[in-house]
Amino acid sequence: MASIELKSVEKWYGEAQVIKGVDLAIEEGEFVIFVGPSGCGKSTLLRMIAGLEETSRGQILIGGRDATAEPPARRGLAMVFQSYALYPHMSVRENMGFSLKAAGVAKSEMDAKVDEAARVLKLEPLLDRRPKDLSGGQRQRVAIGRSIVRDPTAFLFDEPLSNLDAALRVEMRYEIAKLHQTLDATMIYVTHDQVEAMTLADRIVVLEAGRVSQVGTPRELYEKPGNLFVAQFIGSPKMNVFPAATPGLTLDAPLPAQAEHFGIRPEHITLAEPGSGQIDGTVDVMEYLGADTYVIVDCGPAGKLTVRSHGDTGLKPGQSCGLIFEPGQTHLFDAQGLALR
Incomplete structure (x- = not known):
């Protein structure tokens, strides 16, 4: 396995710049996830690392070697795509071993590598089946197995779970997490799903x-977002943010003069009687999810704030309530959206 380093990497399509000077160091054996909204450049950046997109400026180092101008085949990376892209006429064993066969690897060595990958991915009972006889999750495991047999320097995953239903996504998240623990491999994973990012990553970009x-561990990004964008992107439901100068907001201490935005996460708000908290509002919508209930409270100038409450709150839409903010759990941002520490 190898480390991967990006130095001032840029990507231009004519006059349009889509990757704008990215610097990033990924350690050997680290699981790093690129996350962001559609169009932010995460898949483009991954394809640049793989060599599938040309790097306009900057350097890409793989294991300390400058691989910026190298073709994909020489980079030693394995990429798992959103589409399984399995050969329908081949068995699982043949699909997994195809790249080795094409490279002229001896049959005994090829079979040994396929058997080991099948053991790791729990595909041993399925080796003689065709793709049409497999579930979506099993097909994705075969696609991952096809990468494992190549013994790559790193694995690149481009939204590998987006074609699966909700239950299979949860199952495959577990499988990929276990795979990383087993292989101790360098992995870079692209997703727009911040739940996947929070549950799988050592670090999130x-x-x-x-x-x-921002770059950091899931805990760092959740508890100490560096800016307004990260604060509202990481976390589900997202952080409540409203103007710091909102009328009716009562705080124990005055806010810094540069504070423009006030933020607090739904689980750090407690429902109370009107007049007993930091701000009052009217219950707008109740979302009952079993263990949790999300209460959307219309707080006038502050907008609609989401409160995460356990079980039944006893409130109904149209009722007035107060909101108590947990001390030490508020976030302040300046006019540029940068966090105030």
């Missing part, structure tokens, strides 16, 4: 309009 907005 949040991209916004071709730039790195």
Whole structure:
């Protein structure tokens, strides 16, 4: 396995710049996830690392070697795409071993590598089946197995779970997490789903309009977002944000003069009697999810704030309530959207 480093990497399509000077160091064996909204450049950046997109400026180092101008085949990377792209007329064993066969690897060595990959991915009972006889999750495991047999320097995943239904996505998240633990491999994974990012990554790279907005562990990004974009992108439901100068907002201490935006996460708000909290509002919508209930409260100038409450709150739409903010759990941002520490 190898480390991967990006140095001032840029991508231009004519006059349009889509990757805007990315610097990033990924350690050997690290699981890093690129996340961000559609069009932020995450898949383009991954394809540049793979060599499928030309790097306009900057350097890409793989294992300390400058691979910027190298073709994909010489980079030693394995890429797993959103589409399984399995050969329908081949068995699972043949699909997994196809690249080795094409490279002239001896049959005994090829079979040994396929058997080991099948053991890791729990595909041993399926080796003689065709893709049409497999579920979506099994097909994606075969696609991953096809990459494992090549013994790559790193794995690149481009939204590999987006074609699966909700239950299979959860199952495959577990499989990929276990795979990383087993192989201790360098992995870069692209997704627009921040739940996948939070549950799988050692570190998350949040991209916004071709730039790195923030890099950190899932906990760091959730608890200490560096800017307004990360604060509202990471977390579900997203952080409540409203103007710091909102009328009716009562706080224990005055806010810094540069504070323009006030943020608090739904789980750090407690429902109370009107007049007993930091702000009052009227219950707009109740979303009952079993263990949790999301209460959307219309707080006038502050807008609609989401409160995460456990079980039944006893409130009904149209009722007035107060909101108590947990001390030490508020976030402040300046006029540029940067966090105030």
